[in-house]
Amino acid sequence: MSEDIEKKLETIPKAIFFDEKEDRFFILDQTKLPVEEVIEEQKDLNQVYDSIYMLKVRGAPAIGIAGAYGLLISLKEHIDRPLDEFIKIVEQNAEYLNSSRPTAVNLSWALNKLSKIAKNFPKSSSSKELYKAIRDEAIAIHKSDIKTCREIGENGAELIKEGFGVLTLCNAGALATGGIGTALAPMYVAWSKGVRFKAYSSETRPLLQGARITCWELNKFGVDTTMIADSVSSYLMKLGKVDMIVVGADRVANNGDTANKIGTLSLAVNAKHYGIPFYIACPYSTIDVDTKTGDGIVVEERGAQELIYIKGQQIAPKDIKVFNPAFDVTDNSLISGFITEKGIIRAPYDFSKSAKSE
C-alpha cells in the first residue's frame, strides 16, 4: 500500500492514545460524542476504573487495551518499591480494574495476561524491569489489535465496489477497538484506496451508538455517510440503495449463528428478502467453538429505563412494560460470510474444523 494511503489511515479517529515517550495514557471521552470531542488523560487507577465503568471508553477490544494501559500507569508511582510489594500492587490493581466491567471478556483477558507476567517474574529482578515487561505487553496487546483490525479491513475492502451503498448498525468502528475497527475497517481501507461508496449508519436504539459514534467517526474521516432510523433499513433496501451490509459480532457460535447488537437479525432477514449480501466482521477470537449453535447463547436483557428515557427526557409512560434485549442471534443461513483477519469465511460454517486445520 502506498505511503499516502498509510498516512490517510493514520487519521482515523482513535479511542486510545499511548505516549511511548512519557508513558502517558489518554482516551477520547465517548460519552460526550458527538456534541464535544474531549481527550482526557488518565492519571490514576480510580480515574481509569471510572472511565471504563462510565463507558467513556467502550467496545470489547478497546476496553481490554484501556485496562492494560490503565494498569500500567497506576504502577508508575510504585516503581521504587521492592519487587514483592510491587507484584502485590500489580495484582490488586488488576483485580480492581477488572471489576469495572466484569462481563467484558477482553478486559479480564488483558489484565490476567499482565498479572501472570508479574506472578511469574524472576524474583531476582527489579520492579523497574517488571514495569518494563508489563509495558511491553500492554503495547503488544494494543499493536496486535491494530494489526487484526487492519487485516479485517484489507480482507473486507475487496467486497466494497465503487458506487456501493454499505449499511451498518451500532458501532464496530475505530472507537470500539485500538485500531481501525472491525465492521468499519473495510470501509476505511476501501475509502483510503479511493473507492467511493455511500455508508449508511443505522442509529441503533436505545443507546444510539450508530447515531452518536459511527456517524461521528465516519463523518470525521470523510466517508460519505448518511444516518437512518433503524426502521428505515428495509425501505432503503427496497429502493436499491444497499449493496452490502456489514456489522460486528459479540459472539459467534461454532455453526456461524451470531449474537450482535439488537436489530442485526432484522437487517439479515431483510437482506435475504432483497438478495443483499450480509457480512459479519470480527476478529477470529470472537468465534466461540465451544458454543455449538446460537441456542447456546444467553441474550442479556436490560432495564426499562433505557427505553423510557432518552438523555433524561421521558418518551413513554413511566409504568409501561418494556422488552429490551441488548442483542439478538442471527441464524447462520442469513449470513453471507465472516470477514476475519484470516480471510473471508463462507458457509457451510464449522469453525472447530477450520481452527483445527490451521
Place this chain on the structure above:
Amino acid sequence: MSEDIEKKLETIPKAIFFDEKEDRFFILDQTKLPVEEVIEEQKDLNQVYDSIYMLKVRGAPAIGIAGAYGLLISLKEHIDRPLDEFIKIVEQNAEYLNSSRPTAVNLSWALNKLSKIAKNFPKSSSSKELYKAIRDEAIAIHKSDIKTCREIGENGAELIKEGFGVLTLCNAGALATGGIGTALAPMYVAWSKGVRFKAYSSETRPLLQGARITCWELNKFGVDTTMIADSVSSYLMKLGKVDMIVVGADRVANNGDTANKIGTLSLAVNAKHYGIPFYIACPYSTIDVDTKTGDGIVVEERGAQELIYIKGQQIAPKDIKVFNPAFDVTDNSLISGFITEKGIIRAPYDFSKSAKSE
C-alpha cells in the same frame, strides 16, 4: 354486545370531546403525552388553528373532526348577524382552518362539507338555523367516524385469539380518530370481550408515536402492553411471541400496496419470513382506487433535525446527512388482509372491482 362491554369501551381514551348541551369543544393535548394529561377547551378560531398546526390533535380522522367542531365554535359569537354575513364568516373561517395542515385530506374534506352547507343554505333562513345545520353535520361526521372505527374493531377482533401476541407500529389508535381507532380498534374490542392477549407497541422513531401515544392509550385502557425499540421486532418474532401484526395505513393503492409509517415494510418482510399474519386496518376511504400500485405513491421525506435531535437533545453530528422518509410502501404480496368497516378483504386485491360490485 352486553351493556358491560359497551360501558368498558366507553372508557377508551379520547382525542376529542364535544359537549352537546353547551356546544363546548375540548381536545386532549397530545404533545404533552405521556408526561401530562391535559384536556384543553378550544374557545376560538386561532386556538383551534394552533392546536391542529402544533399537533395537539393529530391523525387524519381526528383532524377532520377537530376542524368541523373548531369551525362550529368559531361561529357561536356571530349567530346574531344577518345570514349573508354569517355565511361569509363560515367560508372565511373554514378556509383559514384548512390552512393549518394543508395536506391533511380529512381536514379539507370536513371543512368543504360544512362550507357547502352554508353556501347552499336557503336565503330565507336564519343564521341560527344555519348554525344548527352545521352543528348537526359536525356531530354526524364525528358519529360516522365512531361507527367506522367500531366496525373495524368488531371485524378485526375475530382475528385475535386468547394468548396471542399482537404487534403494532406508530399510533392508529383512539387518539388518531374520533372513535376507538383503526389498528388498535380490534385490540380494544377483543379485550373488552374478555380475550386476553399481549400487545406490543414498537416505539416508532423518529417521532415516537408508538412510545408516546400508543403505549399511553393501551396502558390507560388496561390492555397488557409491552414497548419495544423498532429494531427488536424481528427477534420478538423469532422468539415466537408475535402471532399477528396489525398497523394502520395512510394510503392504499388499488392493488393493495400500502403506504404507512416508516418501519411498516420491515415488519411485513419479517412477518413473511416467520410466517406471521400481517394486517392493515383502515377505513375504506383510505383506499385510493385511482392509484394503481404503490409505485404511484409519493413518499414524503422530512428534515434531518427530526432525527439529529430528540426533545432538544443532540444525538448525532449536526452536519450528518440524513435520510428521513415519513412513510414506506409495503407490497401487497406481504399483506394478509385489510380490516375495514366492510369486513376483512383478502388477496387478490383489486379494490376498483370490489367497489363497483357494492
